Amino acid sequence: MRIQGFSLLELMLVTGMLSLMAGVGVHSLHHWQARVDYQHGLDRVLHTFLQAQRQAQRTQQDTLVGVRPDCVWLGYEVATDCAAAVFQPSSALTLSAQFNDQGVLRFSAPRGMAGFSAGRLILQHQRFPTHQTHVIVSTLGRVRVCQTERLLHGYPRCA
Numbered sequence: 001m002r003i004q005g006f007s008l009l010e011l012m013l014v015t016g017m018l019s020l021m022a023g024v025g026v027h028s029l030h031h032w033q034a035r036v037d038y039q040h041g042l043d044r045v046l047h048t049f050l051q052a053q054r055q056a057q058r059t060q061q062d063t064l065v066g067v068r069p070d071c072v073w074l075g076y077e078v079a080t081d082c083a084a085a086v087f088q089p090s091s092a093l094t095l096s097a098q099f100n101d102q103g104v105l106r107f108s109a110p111r112g113m114a115g116f117s118a119g120r121l122i123l124q125h126q127r128f129p130t131h132q133t134h135v136i137v138s139t140l141g142r143v144r145v146c147q148t149e150r151l152l153h154g155y156p157r158c159a
Contacts, residue, residue, distance in 0.1 A: 034127035037090055039152055042123055042133055042145070044087040045095075048072050049105070049135065049143050051086075053112040065105040067097035067121055078104060096122040105137060113141040134158055 048065055052074055056063040066073045071082035072095070082088065089095055097103040099119035106117040114137045121135040132148045133155070146158035 031127075034092065034125060035151065037092060038123075038125040038128070038133075041087075041089050041093045041125075042135070042152065045072055045121060045123060045135055046143065046145060048074055048086050049137060052105070053107045053141055053143070056107040056109045057112040060109045062109055063107045065107070067095055067099070067103050067105070069095055092126045094124045094126070096124070098122065099137075107141060111141070114139055 052063040052065045055061075055074075061076060064075055064078060066075075066079055068082065070088060071085035072087040072089075073079045073082060073084040074086045075084045097105075097119070098121070099105050100117050104117065105114060105119070107113070108115055116139070118137050118139045120137070123133045123135065124131065128151060130149065131151050133152065134146050134148075136144050136146065138144075145155045147155050148158055150157065
């Protein structure tokens, strides 16, 4: 009786198909990890803004949020370094503040309004060079998020 096995051609085809599927999977995994990193950075910045607004309302004291390229800090007075940082972005994220008060956003007590320091923060990930996410703070303290193209779920496109 003769034992049948797989031919060399069949083994090479299966190996080739598995390699192709693994290559696509690795690319998708890296794309997913970059999106998760991007979403995490946006969530942290958004949480910091809302936390500062609530803190100004609760403590009846003006609360500041500062944005530097290497950190986002929260406090009652202007910080010169990142010692009071609540968020330090990964090396792939870029933060750019466009506030009236030189990168410092002031939520005033007791209503938590931003007043004359209103503006926007632009967040960008190096993996997605054409995409930007804008965190916009109005003078009344309303915080909203928009994106230049569809990438992150749950946020509208900027007008």
